[in-house]
Amino acid sequence: MVIPDCNSKVYRKGEHIATIYEGKPGEIEEIVKTASVNSGQKIDWHYFGGRGVVKVLGNIERATRSLKSELEERGVQGYRFTTENDSVIPWPLPLDKENKRGSFLDRIKKYIPFSKSF
Numbered sequence: 001m002v003i004p005d006c007n008s009k010v011y012r013k014g015e016h017i018a019t020i021y022e023g024k025p026g027e028i029e030e031i032v033k034t035a036s037v038n039s040g041q042k043i044d045w046h047y048f049g050g051r052g053v054v055k056v057l058g059n060i061e062r063a064t065r066s067l068k069s070e071l072e073e074r075g076v077q078g079y080r081f082t083t084e085n086d087s088v089i090p091w092p093l094p095l096d097k098e099n100k101r102g103s104f105l106d107r108i109k110k111y112i113p114f115s116k117s118f
Helices: 008-013 025-039 060-073 104-108
Strands: 014-018 044-050 053-058 079-081
Touching: 008 044, 008 053, 014 060, 025 044, 025 053, 025 060, 044 060, 053 060, 060 079
Parallel strands: none
Antiparallel strands: 014 053, 014 079, 044 053
């Protein structure tokens, strides 16, 4: 299957709504196409760092509901919606004032909730 390029308008001006961590390009393309048709919104995706980055031009809530429904219906588990964690990780990570030599893990802990202590 030949995957078409991401719609240039959606790529440049679209709002990032989700990242898909699993699936082959053809599978991701079908999921996103179906979600776009079902929601009536312009939804497209592109690869970045080995992950599918999904963007939308239009109603974000409709697009998110449609995409989430499609991912669940197909049994995809490796995805994250941007609305699930609104915090943005700054890069490069700032040093704490009290702990100027803090490790990368120490500095990133305040941005990402870890389930276990390291």
